[in-house]
Amino acid sequence: MALITFSSPEYKDRTVYAVAGSHTETLLKVALANKVPINFNCQDGECGSCLVKVTYLKERRVDIQGGPLTPKEITVLKTLGKIAQDEIDTMAVDDLPTSWRLACQLVVRNEDVVVEY
Numbered sequence: 001m002a003l004i005t006f007s008s009p010e011y012k013d014r015t016v017y018a019v020a021g022s023h024t025e026t027l028l029k030v031a032l033a034n035k036v037p038i039n040f041n042c043q044d045g046e047c048g049s050c051l052v053k054v055t056y057l058k059e060r061r062v063d064i065q066g067g068p069l070t071p072k073e074i075t076v077l078k079t080l081g082k083i084a085q086d087e088i089d090t091m092a093v094d095d096l097p098t099s100w101r102l103a104c105q106l107v108v109r110n111e112d113v114v115v116e117y
């Protein structure tokens with residue numbers, strides 16, 4: 001079980017429980033199921049409209065699970081200027097996710113996060 005806090009300057013913060021580990025439960029699905037008004041369009045990692053900033057609430061960076069970026073996600077984040085090649089290279093080594101993610105690609109893990117949208 002994960003606690004996900006959705007935060008936007010336009011709406012009141014909303015914290016929801018999410019069941020982790022299904023491999024299909026994306027952050028976007030959790031948002032929509034809880035009526036969080038997050039932007040989206042393609043739902044397939046191609047348009048970039050579901051861009052969010054994720055803060056992992058683990059005290060130790062090595063404890064972050066995150067989940068790897070999909071190839072589509074990397075392509076879109078590079079196009080949007082939200083990820084640089086050196087971050088991609090670092091991710092491949094230390095296996096830690098970046099803060100900018102696509103909600104339709106990020107599968108919820110068993111960890112608490114704050115999601116800015």
Ligand code: FES
Pocket residue numbers: 039040041042043044045046047048049050051076102103104105
């Ligand atoms: S909805 Fe298009 S990339 Fe997520």
